[in-house]
Amino acid sequence: MLEREKESTGEKMLQQVMAFAEEYIFTLSTLIMVIVSPLYMLMIVYSIQNRFLISVGTSVVCYVLFVVDIYTNILSDVVESWSPIPSISDYLFIFFIAIPIGVFQGNVELKMESMEEDEDGTLKILVQEEAEFCEYVEEAIGEKKKDEVCIIIDGKNCSNVRNLFREFAYKFEFPDDFNENWDEFGECMNDLYWIEEERCTVYIHNSDQLLQDYVEDFNVFMSHLGDACMTWDNEREVDGFCMVMHCIPAKEEELMAKLEVAKCEGKYVYEQELIEIIYDVHTLEGTNYIEILPGEGEIEYWSESSIFFKEEHFGYIMPAFEKYYERFDYCGINEIRIHTWNEILAELEEIKEYLMSHPNPHSLGHVVGFIYEGVEAAFMQNYAENRNQLIVMITDSQAWIEEQSKTTKVITVLGM
Known part of the structure; x- marks a missing residue:
């Protein structure tokens, strides 16, 4: 008997709560919407201004769901088969949790996309x-x-x-x-x-x-x-x-x-200069040169016994060095023994023969090295003359190396 009275009391309390909610829920939802709407609008405007695209999407979706929730009760009364979406408390949870997450994600997105x-x-x-x-x-x-x-x-x-x-x-x-x-x-x-x-x-x-x-x-x-x-x-x-x-x-x-x-x-336009070996150290201007000198050990830069190449001109033949001297350092000291030089000289001979047998190629990038943007374009503008100058430079280099190899076991390349 006591249990039945408890059940009856519980049912009455539930009915009272449901009746109160039925009577005031729309008013309560409207009040919350009035308070929250400006906050949503500010959130969306701020997100758009700062390109927080994820935050914008999150805010708009939550706002739409929030408004739909307000009219859920009306639709439930009109359409019997209508199955209400979750209660407003769920959306308040979204508002307080999902929106900050959206802002955080938007901030990350700004860092990445901007x-x-x-x-x-x-x-x-x-x-x-x-x-x-x-x-x-x-x-x-x-x-x-x-x-x-x-x-x-x-x-x-x-x-x-x-x-x-x-x-x-x-x-x-x-x-x-x-x-x-x-x-x-x-x-x-x-x-x-x-x-x-x-x-x-x-x-x-x-x-x-x-x-x-x-x-x-x-x-x-x-x-x-x-x-x-x-x-x-x-x-x-x-x-x-x-x-x-x-x-x-x-x-x-x-x-x-x-x-x-x-x-x-600032587009770099390279002006092609005479392709040659420089034998006189006193004619050098600046420091953008590659130096080759006989010997090893205590090296002294700008030696009168050295030959010199302008940076971009040495770049034309640098693939041969990189191919046979794996430790080649464009900025450092490369002490290369004669047997390796013989391999480099043979590779230079192949490059020279290619240049001599292909008078009008569309590109030399697979044979000759071009270390800066615009160098190949400038080379190709006056191809015939530049090709001949490069052939002479390679020939003179080979002759100088062969002559030095008679008296030394190592010839050193000093990088930039």
């Missing part, structure tokens, strides 16, 4: 607020690989050319004899021999403020960075030179416009 790469994959543009960028760099440095060095440049410290030179000289640890001019800046950025790591990532904070009022200098600067990327990739066995240029969202258009101009203005 990072635009050029064709070589060496330049990345990161559009973020300053605090977010600092956090991003901190995480990246914390997760960097053992063979990677990270360098942070602040565009605020590079407002003019002089300040830019000083910022880069300090952060990259340029040699003490660095003179503040574009030629030496380019040489230092192309060398970077003192950086032992295989990978170098440069984070340029506030890049929109870098040389902001110096358009021509900005174009020259970007050209030198492009050369540094190519040199690094050619001299290290991995494509490890990467720049991450940061700007705040408000400056994105301005920065992209500057980079587009720099890309057009």
Whole structure:
């Protein structure tokens, strides 16, 4: 009897709760919608402005489901077979849990999708607020690989050319004899021999403020960075030179416009020079030469007994060295014994015979080495003359090596 009374009391309480919900649930839902709707709208607008696409999708879906839930009771009364979707509490759970998750995912998405790469994959543009960028760099440095060095440049410290030179000289640890001019800046950025790591990532904070009022200098600067990327990739066995240029969202258009101009203005056009061996050390200008000299051990650069090649000219025959001297270091000292030189000379002979038997090829890339962008195009513009000069250079090289091999067992190639 007592149990029946308990059951009856429980049923009555349940009926009362259901009646209350039936009477007030629509009003309660409407009130919640009135309060929450502006928050949803702000969330969606904020997400769109910051390109949090996942967050936008999450917010819109949750909002639609929330509105549908409000009218579930009405539909339940009109259509008997209607099966109501989960209660509003479930959607409140979604609101408080799913939306923050969506924002977090959107933030990750922003970091990934706003990072635009050029064709070589060496330049990345990161559009973020300053605090977010600092956090991003901190995480990246914390997760960097053992063979990677990270360098942070602040565009605020590079407002003019002089300040830019000083910022880069300090952060990259340029040699003490660095003179503040574009030629030496380019040489230092192309060398970077003192950086032992295989990978170098440069984070340029506030890049929109870098040389902001110096358009021509900005174009020259970007050209030198492009050369540094190519040199690094050619001299290290991995494509490890990467720049991450940061700007705040408000400056994105301005920065992209500057980079587009720099890309057009800074396209490297190589001018073909006379292809020859240089015998007189006193005629050299600058340091971009490959030196070959007899002997080994204590090596002295710029010897009067050496022969010299301009960097790109030696590049034409470099495949022969890389093929038969596996440890060949374009930037280092290569002590090559005569028996290996004989193999290299034989390979050079094959290259020469190919040039002599193919007067008008469409491309020489599979036979001759072209170390810089534009070198092959310039070579092919005046192919007949350049081909003849290259044949003479190879012939003279062979004769010089054969002559030196009579008196020495090792002939050394000194790289850049």
